[in-house]
Amino acid sequence: MNTHKALEDIRVLDLTRVVAGPYSTMILADLGAEVIKLEIPDKGDDTRNYAPYKNGSSMYFANINRNKKSITLNLKTEEGREIFRKLVKKVDVIVENFRPGVMDKLGLGYEDLKKINNQIIYAAVSGFGSYGPYSQRPGYDILAQAMGGLMSLTGYPELPPMRAGNAMGDVLGGLNLTIGILGALHARNITGAGQMVDVALVDSVVSSLDSATQRYFENGEIPQRIGNRYAPCAPYDVFHARDTEMIIACGNQGLYEKLCALMERIDLITDERFAVMEDRVKNNAELKIIIEDWLSHYTAKEATDLILKAGIPAGPVYNLKEVSEDEHIADYREMFVEMVHPEIGPMKVNGCVIKLSDTKPEVKVPAPLLGEHNLYVYEDILGMSDDDLAKLKQQKVI
Helix, strand or coil: CCCCCCCCCCEEEECCCCCHHHHHHHHHHHCCCEEEEEECCCCCCHHHHCCCEECCEEHHHHHHCCCEEEEECCCCCHHHHHHHHHHHCCCCEEEECCCCCHHHHCCCCHHHHHHHCCCCEEEEEECCCCCCCCCCCCCCHHHHHHHCCHHHHCCCCCCCCCCCCCCHHHHHHHHHHHHHHHHHHHHHHHHCCCCEEEEEHHHHHHHCCCHHHHHHHHHCCCCCCCCCCECCECCEEEEECCCCEEEEECCCHHHHHHHHHHCCCCHHHHCCCCCCHHHHHHCHHHHHHHHHHHHCCCCHHHHHHHHHHCCCCEEECCCHHHHHHCHHHHHHCCCEEEEEECCCEEEEEECCCCCCCCCCCCCCCCCCCCCCCHHHHHHHHCCCCHHHHHHHHHCCCC
């Protein structure tokens, strides 16, 4: 078995906090990069104080910061900035999610740091990106979902715009930042030089809108909220069976005709209201009534089994208990990993979504305590002495 990791030769200096940046560096760490999380002395990442807690420690922080090391460093001091510059010579990637310009004011922006290490990949994620008229606005997930157009499409027409149930803007931003970092690392193999990666949460949400933008550009009509339906396809929705909701997804004509055959309603194949996809989308409400009338004779599980057996995509609508207990998701796909945290104790964290056949990602080291790796980084990597560290701690530099 190959014991190598995909990014084992990459060292990352992580200045990020909350979600988007830490989500990106979490993926890099799972892939084997050495991620050194730089935190404010005595305070740390904001999410160390985010619920839920167990034994007084944040499970929120522990989930998204596993596999990382933690050091403390005060960049508002000249001594702290000088140590940071020394670290820049020892790393491949710097990741930050401050408001654009903050690092420049400290003399630690990309233009400053590439003079120290011209191979450095400087990755920044922010609400609106590093340039443009909105670049100095504070950015949060809900603003990205709102201004990126996602909220206008989420929910039901009779209700106000709806935020997605998780921090989708942050997660999309984190994913895109990771892709950018990996692209820049590969480009460095070609050019020999590093570069800046600039990702905006709003851009990330806009990019995710797939066909919605094209529907608008095609005819100028603004797409509206349509609940759980999907504008290009029908039947493709949440349907109520005898006991609860379930999903049926007929993404093409063949699947629809299979469903009609299963329901013993061959007449629906040639019914002018439903004969082609465009008509089914237009008359979705009428078709949904017919399908739910058939489903009323089955539980959601019975119907799912029947529909899947006929070769039609279908599935349950899980709550988080059901997700965490599903054999395929939790066990085979390893999407929940058990570990022991030094303060929390035994806990589960989300598994790594990326599956590699040879250099397998691992989730094996719990999130670090604040400053847990000061000794390793400052003494082993930078060559400082115990006396140096004691003095820096007294001066509140670390």
